Amino acid sequence: RTDPAVARTTVRTTCPYCGVGCGIRATPTGDGGLTVAGDSDHPANLGRLCSKGSALAETTDLENRLLAPRIDGREAGWDEALDLVAERFREAIDRHGPDSVAFYVSGQLLTEDYYVANKLMKGFIGSANIDTNSRLCMASSVAGHRRAFGTDTVPGLYEDLEQAELIVLVGSNLAWCHPVLFQRIAAARKANPALRIINIDPRRTATSDIADLHLAIAPGGDVALWNALLAHLADTGAVNDSYVAAHVGGFQAALDAARDTDPALSGLSPEEIAEFLALWSGTEKVVTIYSQGVNQSSAGTDKVNAILNCHLATGRIGRPGMGPFSVTGQPNAMGGREVGGLANMLACHLDLENAEHRAAVRAFWDAPAMPEAPGLKAVDMFRAVADGRIKALWIICTNPAVSMPDADAVRDAIAGCAFTVVSDITGQTDTARLADVLLPATGWAEKDGTVTNSERCISRQRGLLSAPGQARHDWQILADVAARMGWAQAFDYASPAEIFREYAALSGIAGQLGRDFDISAKASLTDAEYEGLEPFHWPRTASRSGGRFFAEGDFFTGDRRAQMLPVSHRPPQSRPDAEFPFVLNTGRVRDHWHTMTRTGKSPRLSQHIGEPFLEVHPEDAARLGLAPASVAEVTSRHGSALLRVLITDRVRKGEVFAPMHWTGETAPSGRIDALVAPQTDPVSGQPESKASVVAIRPMAPA
Ligand code: SF4
Numbered sequence: 001r002t003d004p005a006v007a008r009t010t011v012r013t014t015c016p017y018c019g020v021g022c023g024i025r026a027t028p029t030g031d032g033g034l035t036v037a038g039d040s041d042h043p044a045n046l047g048r049l050c051s052k053g054s055a056l057a058e059t060t061d062l063e064n065r066l067l068a069p070r071i072d073g074r075e076a077g078w079d080e081a082l083d084l085v086a087e088r089f090r091e092a093i094d095r096h097g098p099d100s101v102a103f104y105v106s107g108q109l110l111t112e113d114y115y116v117a118n119k120l121m122k123g124f125i126g127s128a129n130i131d132t133n134s135r136l137c138m139a140s141s142v143a144g145h146r147r148a149f150g151t152d153t154v155p156g157l158y159e160d161l162e163q164a165e166l167i168v169l170v171g172s173n174l175a176w177c178h179p180v181l182f183q184r185i186a187a188a189r190k191a192n193p194a195l196r197i198i199n200i201d202p203r204r205t206a207t208s209d210i211a212d213l214h215l216a217i218a219p220g221g222d223v224a225l226w227n228a229l230l231a232h233l234a235d236t237g238a239v240n241d242s243y244v245a246a247h248v249g250g251f252q253a254a255l256d257a258a259r260d261t262d263p264a265l266s267g268l269s270p271e272e273i274a275e276f277l278a279l280w281s282g283t284e285k286v287v288t289i290y291s292q293g294v295n296q297s298s299a300g301t302d303k304v305n306a307i308l309n310c311h312l313a314t315g316r317i318g319r320p321g322m323g324p325f326s327v328t329g330q331p332n333a334m335g336g337r338e339v340g341g342l343a344n345m346l347a348c349h350l351d352l353e354n355a356e357h358r359a360a361v362r363a364f365w366d367a368p369a370m371p372e373a374p375g376l377k378a379v380d381m382f383r384a385v386a387d388g389r390i391k392a393l394w395i396i397c398t399n400p401a402v403s404m405p406d407a408d409a410v411r412d413a414i415a416g417c418a419f420t421v422v423s424d425i426t427g428q429t430d431t432a433r434l435a436d437v438l439l440p441a442t443g444w445a446e447k448d449g450t451v452t453n454s455e456r457c458i459s460r461q462r463g464l465l466s467a468p469g470q471a472r473h474d475w476q477i478l479a480d481v482a483a484r485m486g487w488a489q490a491f492d493y494a495s496p497a498e499i500f501r502e503y504a505a506l507s508g509i510a511g512q513l514g515r516d517f518d519i520s521a522k523a524s525l526t527d528a529e530y531e532g533l534e535p536f537h538w539p540r541t542a543s544r545s546g547g548r549f550f551a552e553g554d555f556f557t558g559d560r561r562a563q564m565l566p567v568s569h570r571p572p573q574s575r576p577d578a579e580f581p582f583v584l585n586t587g588r589v590r591d592h593w594h595t596m597t598r599t600g601k602s603p604r605l606s607q608h609i610g611e612p613f614l615e616v617h618p619e620d621a622a623r624l625g626l627a628p629a630s631v632a633e634v635t636s637r638h639g640s641a642l643l644r645v646l647i648t649d650r651v652r653k654g655e656v657f658a659p660m661h662w663t664g665e666t667a668p669s670g671r672i673d674a675l676v677a678p679q680t681d682p683v684s685g686q687p688e689s690k691a692s693v694v695a696i697r698p699m700a701p702a
Helices: 078-096 111-125 139-149 159-163 179-191 222-235 241-247 251-259 270-281 300-314 333-338 355-365 378-386 407-416 474-487 496-512 527-531 542-547 618-624
Strands: 011-014 023-028 034-038 101-105 130-132 166-170 196-200 213-215 286-290 323-326 392-396 420-424 437-440 449-452 457-461 582-587 613-616 631-635 640-647 655-659 692-698
Touching: 011 457, 078 101, 078 392, 078 437, 078 474, 101 111, 101 378, 111 130, 111 333, 111 355, 111 449, 111 474, 111 496, 130 378, 139 300, 139 323, 159 179, 166 270, 196 270, 213 270, 222 251, 222 270, 222 300, 241 300, 251 300, 286 300, 300 323, 333 449, 355 496, 378 407, 449 496, 496 527, 613 618, 613 631, 618 640, 618 692
Parallel strands: 101 130, 101 392, 166 196, 166 286, 196 213, 286 323, 392 420, 420 437, 582 655, 613 640
Antiparallel strands: 011 023, 023 034, 449 457, 582 692, 613 655, 631 640, 631 692
């Protein structure tokens, strides 16, 4: 299925897994396969790849691919399937209003796909009911950025890792989840033995191995630790008074809240806290990297702001080698944020709740409608599916029947929905099996468009294999449905380049309205220039020298000042008790990605870890009668799983860890999100995936 013109021609593209966004040089072999290597010219990875990226060639075969549309399990033509989707969405909207329909999309969509989905839902259907699996990944960082900076802006660059004197990794197993960034830090450490590294994580991980100091913080203890730091900075004269006076508001209220917080709530000893405070306050060039351990919490947004407070108070932001740095889990979580593909955002970092912004986007799109209030965020969206408020649901490129918290309830909600459409590369996921209509989409090696990585670098993803069977690109499928719903002219795109130009032009309006995201210089790219587009960071303006934000203030708030937030300790919503005495932490393993649709195809990747497991502390294992490699039944108020026991002191007593990847297909009893409570952060709507409570019992005699 290789286009003969492309065979054996090396194509520069981007890895479709994590938010590091590594550049890849891929070469079709002429027989449907390809080879991959790291792109030494890409600024994210400079030629490096991790195990997942280097095994991409093992994931592009056609086994389990969905090759034709299906309706109620039977093969159908595209026209019949698209007519039905448009008819059922139109029917629901006409009878029950625009908020009776919803899109649930993915941080793995390309920016152009995401833009079209968001435009269709917000500007034409007239609802904000579009949310994404990125809600499970980094919504708390988005909310924290917006509260502090006025926009969802990542201030720094990856090269700050090489320039830092201290790197603090909070709630981040970078070694497994963002391996190439970890490789960059390891190389930086080798080049500069004075570089210090602190890892803050309840669990000791592969990332802890490189750390000078591992702080096994209590689940939910982050605000207590960062508030202790803010108070310490004030007490020791380490606040940058001139930066705060010129560029920051809310300092005193944040400091008062910090002083009211008991550092012991972090779960750390006074000695550990003192060592952290001394290292952080005594080092000028500090980068604080944070990820899901911070975000996936019912206090996630406050945790983010507690970190941002300390960087703002010291002015350690936007200068080489220093700044807070949220690393995103998914390959295009950032692109989705930029196009406003979440229920509470508009395109190009404009605000859905701002009338001027809504009017500007509506006029640009010449849109018949525009919602005035946020739509349903992921957890609430599936609740609305369950109770029948959502009559038509379109799930694109994601597997919520496995990956959402309370996954059994989500699976049952999808099964009971009046009309469900799933677009994906396979019809074999737990979610796809529940669909009324299945639409075959193109996959990584076949798609064309752009993605944005965690450091605001926009890169091209380029097709190198022809689309198999009848598969179509996601933007085409969405535009085809939009046309059938009566909006052909607004969705008359011939290529991803056309979509990109429109999106870039819209960003110019955002720039005029004082927002950070403005790539309008790219709005006049020719098709050939788009094809050859080199990776570039936004912004590229003289006033943002060095490609970073906020060294000279100029935040995106009304008064152009950042806002420090008063934040207080809030423990996880679920508390262990006699019935459910253990705290369950969930996360990724090194060599699998999400629900394994692609990485599960590679025997090499499954050699690392081949089945779901449960990490249990030795004292807990002894008390429960759990033998090494025995099977335990793990139960929560929401579901249960059978998991292989791994006895290790990497976890704290009373806490256990299990990976999230296995599905009803790959390990029917190992769907870990079936156990996770659907509790969310009140600001970001992000679920608390790292602190559910469970009971454990052995399944076989120890
Ligand atoms: Fe792909 Fe992430 Fe690995 Fe880079 S670090 S090769 S983007 S999975």
